[in-house]
Amino acid sequence: MAELTNPAAHPDPSPDAVPDPMPDPMPDPVPDPMPDPAPCSVPDVSVVVVGEGEDASAVRRTLDSIAGQTLGAVEAVPPPASPGRPAGTYVMFVEAGRVLEPFACLTLFAAAEREKAQLVSACAAAPSRKCRSGLHERTAVHRGAAERPAAEAAAACTPAVRLYRREFLTSIDAWPVDAASAARAYEAAGILVELPHRVLRPAPASRRRRPLRRLRKAAGGPRLKRAVYRRVLTRLPVRKGSIVFESRGGRYAGSPRALYEHLRATGHRGRMTWVHAGGGEEFPGGVRLVRRSSWAYYRALARAEFWIDDDRFPAHLAKRPQTTYVHLLAAPPLEFTGLDEPGTKLGSRAARRRLRRSVDRYDHIVVGSDYDAAVVRRALRPRAELLPLGRPRNDGLVRGGDPARLERLRAELGLGRPGTTVLYAPAAEPAPGLDLDLLARRLGPDFTLLARCPSGGAAVDASAVRDETSLLLLADVLVTDHAPAMFDFALLDRPMVFHLPGVAERLRRSGSYFDLVDEAPGPRTLDADALVEAIRGHVTSREVYREARQEFARRHGQYEKGEAAAAIAERFFGRAGR
Structure with a gap:
């Protein structure tokens, strides 16, 4: 789901805050989102202690830390362990002698359940150290091999701890207790989540340091870059009209993309820079790029007059007073986020303080409805001004898109034959037990099934299409689950089918701002037969x-008039740009 940004900070409520127009959907006290299972139930997490032959005291230290986990349904598996021994839904491997933080299993388990991930990885380094691979600097979700970091980077990511879905390990016949099998599991995982949290206390390190390593660390390490950013770069003059854009962790997508293209088309004269996570192949020619966490990245942010994103800039970067931070809300929130998110409520005070500091940097938050505004005030409690202007990425949906672009995409996907085009756009991977090839064949020749996830056979694989707006415009029917696509597609007033196996349980665990199962504006299905009939x-x-459907669109797209990009440009840059 394109979710509401969960930055690392928020301020106390402002006395001038607008009253919440939406009643609080979660009465106090809040029920436990993940209650302890009955003693006879399957454990949520099995922690396998690796290290046959280790002394008993080392094994005991690890087993004691497993027993002290805040997640109740945790199984400890002492060495030696066989692949059939763990009974948990998820499996974690920990070396004997290492000590898990009390919230380790809960943190990894909550992330895996939220994203339906096969693998969740978190750094085990001490807070003063950084993961050598550069990973785990922020929460990131990688769907498919194309989005994730290189396997070499993951192999260099030590120390680290990983949580695997047990049925995933069974399907690939891997037992990742060594580097080779762990790399195989990493490459095979369809959905991979990286967390910045420290979940494992590292073993005592040697005090000796090699001079070359110390020199490398001093020359390009993040601590030095942050210090230079604070003490030097933020004293440089601000470039008038300059903007730094970021979307979805370094992609060319979403509302920032739509606003950028509007400013470029209308002749904005300021310097416009995009942040990318590596490669930058999806960005069009002529776009000025900086790689996240590079020296150029820190310099661009320090001198920009505007920061514009739909994700979040790192919480440790303080915004100078001359810079205006405009956050474009990515999508109407469905699942609990910010302060409402179970992981935040159960997390440390330090994490909540980071959340306050990060949200406090926002100067303006652009929302698409009163519903958005109510959830933002509740979940983030910002001091920022809420601007009811709509989402720039939906301008094309409301106006009907670019006919030439639609025809090019239609030709690329081979949609020449007449009939009904069905777009399957789940939040993550296909629903359990849903065979897209079989679904397409059962629908017959009068239907064309486009899949917004990797697929093959009779289904048309549209997972590589970056232009989400054009895909929605090509579709006659949308099939989805709890994905944000439902909010956008509702603006077209076309039929939707909600395929929801397992969604009710997911929303029960994570919490939600409305009951999707009851309020979905279309047929709800739980199996393939019902799905075919509904389509x-x-x-x-x-x-x-x-x-x-129209009421759903009014509630969640109240301010979507097709002029959001123009309204934001007028508000901050004037008609002709600067």
Whole structure:
């Protein structure tokens, strides 16, 4: 889900805050989002202690730390362990002698459940050290091999601790207790989550340091860059009209992309820079790029007059007073986020302080509805001004898109034949037990199934298409789960089918701002047979759910008028730019 940004800080409520127009959907006290299972149930996490032959005291230290986990349903598996021994839904491997932090299992388990991940990785380094690979600097979700860091970078990521879904390990026949099998599991994982949290106390390190390593660390280490940013770069003059854009962890996407293209088309004269995570192949020619965490990145942020994102800039970067931070809310929040998120509530005070500091940097938050504004005030409690201008990325949906661009995409996907185009756009991977090739063949020749996830056979794989707006415009019917695509597609007033196996349980664990199962503006299905029937009956359901669909669009797209980019440009840059 394109989710509401969960930065690392928020301030206390402002006395001038606008009253919350939406009643609090979660009465106090809040029920435990992840209650302890009954003693006879399957453990949520099995922690396998690796290190046969280690002395008993080292094994005991690790077992004691497992027993002290705040997640109740944790199974400890002492050495030696076989692949069939752990019974938990997830499996974690810990070397004998290492000590888990009390919240380790809960933190990794919550991330895995939230993203339906096969693998969750967190750094085990001490707070004063950084992961040598450069990973784990922030929370990141990688879907598919193309988005994740290189395997070499992951191999260099030590110390680290990883949580695996047990059925995933069974499917690839891997037992990652050594470097080779761990690398195999890393490459095979469909959804990978990186967390910045310290979940494992490192073994005592030698005090001896090699001079070359010390020199490298001093020359390009993040601590030096941050110090130079604070003490030197932020004293340089601000470039008038300059903007730094970032979207979805370094992609060319979303509302920042739509606003950038509007400013470029209308002749904005300021320097515009994009942040990328590596490679930058998806960015068009002529775009000024800086790699995240590079020297050029810190310099661009220090001298920019505007920061614009739909994700978040790192919490440790203080914004100078001359810089205006405009946050474009990515999508209407469904699952609990910010202060409402279970992981934040159960986390440390230090994490909540970082959240306050990060949100306090926002000067303006652009929202698409009163619903958005109410959730932002509740979940983040910002001091920033909330601007009801709509999302620039939805301007194309409201106006109908670019006909030439739509025809090019139609030709690329091979959509020449007449019939109904069905877009399957889940939040992550396909629903359990759903075979997209079989679904496409069962629908028959009158339907074309586009899949917004890796697929093959009779289904058309559209996972590599970056232009999400054009994909939605090509679709006659949307099939989704709890993905943010439902909010955008509702603006087109076209039929939607909600395939929701496992979604009710997920939302029960994570918490949600409304009951999707009851309020979804379209047929709800739980199995493939019902899904085929619902898609074939889209003409009937279009009329049956018309009123509910239009009310859903009004509630979540209240300010979507097709002029969001122009309104933001006018507000901050004037008609002709600067």
